[in-house]
Amino acid sequence: MNELDFSGKGVLVVGGSSGIGNGVAHAFLDRGAAVHVWGTRRNAEAYDGVEGSDLNGLAYSQVDVGDRAEIDAAAGPRALDVLILCQGTVVYRRGEFAPDGWDRVMAVNLDSLMACANKFHDQLAARNGVIVIVSSVSGYTSNRGNPAYAASKAGAVSLTKTLGEAWARDGIRVVGLAPGLVDTKLTKVTTEHPERREGALRSIPLGRMGTPQDMAGAALFLASPLAAYVVGQTLIVDGGLSL
Template structure:
């Protein structure tokens, strides 16, 4: 059996309804896992026709992760869990994160909910000797001038990965992360859908292209697999070399 065969395992991808999370969800599904995803729309049908979203073969639930009570209610299922992927995220442009409302919303989704979700599933992951994968961003390692909450929350996600990686290793849970660079999603449309901005961004990427959800899925599959059995508390940067200079 391949080390990347997840047959018989239950995987939950929070934020798996579109973009990077959706790519990660299908990466696990294609390798045999039963995959659950949480998203923000009322039903799976509400994602029909949405670019970057394919819920075929995935079990969907609507959960507002900025609401602790909603997380607690939704986390009753699945009853067994092997892999928890935390890929939720939001951003407020036009300097909205400098205002308390924007700051609070971004921090609630991008950082607070990571801990809430991790705690909600801790016991099931410990029973399964499972793993958590926290998706942060290269913004967690550098300044993001217009988005202080986004940058701070992603830096916090990297630090949380280290801390939970140490704290829960003896519980049998491996906690690691991945930090994507530029990937075409709804959060990066401000760059990817403007040709001049995109051209400038691509010039800064040594690989010469944007990342894809499938690129991120490959990293997630590795981190959740036995191939990474001795990896704890690390965040793997997956950015085509963007952060090298």
Template sequence: MGELDFTGKTVLVVGGSSGIGNGVAHAFRDRGAKVHVWGTRADAAAYAGIEGSDLTGLTYAKVDVGDRAQIAAHAPPFESLDVLILCQGTVVYRRGEFEPEGWDRVMAVNLDSLMACAMKFHDTLAAQRGSIVIVSSVSGFQANRGNPAYAASKAGAVSLTKTLGQAWAGDGIRVNGLAPGLVDTKLTKVTTEHPERLSGAMRAIPAGRLGEPADMAGAALFLASPLASYVVGQTLVVDGGLSL
């Protein structure tokens, strides 16, 4: 495995209980890392039977990152941290993000918590000369008619990646990001479970298929590895060509 061997490394995947984050978590675990994940349910058992969720071999903690106080109060069960993956995300459909409650919830989870989590682990990561990978979205680069908070929060995530990359490189922390396209997870069921919407989306993807969490994991592994030692502040678009 060489540069992609994470044996002896500690990794935290915020939002690692399901979907893209869960795929990323297992990719690091498969390469030797001790992997911790945060989710919103009471315990690991609460994810039994949930599609896209497998907490086998992962250390789970309940932290609702939409609540800044929970981030601050959480005492992690590890002393050192090499990689922080920020994969938390939510969306409100049916134009709910045009209302204050929907807007505030999405921005709290998708953007505000990125900074809160990064700050919480800054010193721990600096001590290990570690890295952060911020998962945004191709929606951060284009309009998203029905989801203004989602699009704005993801654009903010891309900008935050640049800024923290610049600000913290001198501290020994590399900050980068990845922007998934249409990945088959619970957040995209509004598209994937509607044949007409799915057909339209597939026509727009040159690769001819939906993304899988494993596709995103490959990019995260690269960005967190020594192979990317000179990559700072960048967001890698992983979308099968959708945004072209």
């Protein structure tokens, strides 16, 4: 038996149009799953040429999860076994200290997690499904310039614990994944700034940034029978950064 074979399983990756989410989506696709992704652009063709985005083989829907009405109206896969909540945004230049920036980040990074989880609760319960909530190591530390990002990720870690306990008896296993520094569009402020990049790399014991594939490996494990007794926990995948 191959515990990492997802043939016949339905997977939805919210935020799967690029970056970490896209890497996770393709990992499940490569292992036999039917994979649907949600993103913010009009259609799949709108991602042509976008770095870190490959929608080949993935079903795509446009959903702005910062708008609860769009979540409510969106269609998901008919059969859903694994829900990956990988949506995220950030506002730089101290924009999160202002109400508009704070509200937008919290809406996408935290409020939408609960909205998506609630939307698919019954489908997942019917199939003994799994929810993987992707947070960040920023949920465990301060983040001087981004209070909403840090607070929302801490909230995601706590939500993973709470839903893990609350929904285990419903047949849904809720777990979490906290990435460290991964080169995506959200981290360009660091990865494209030579001094910041070198400083960040010095703080990572493995000496390199993570990749979407690194995160995908952890997500596959968490969603698989190999992690059948893991509930409410968030796995930190950061190359040792948070140590």
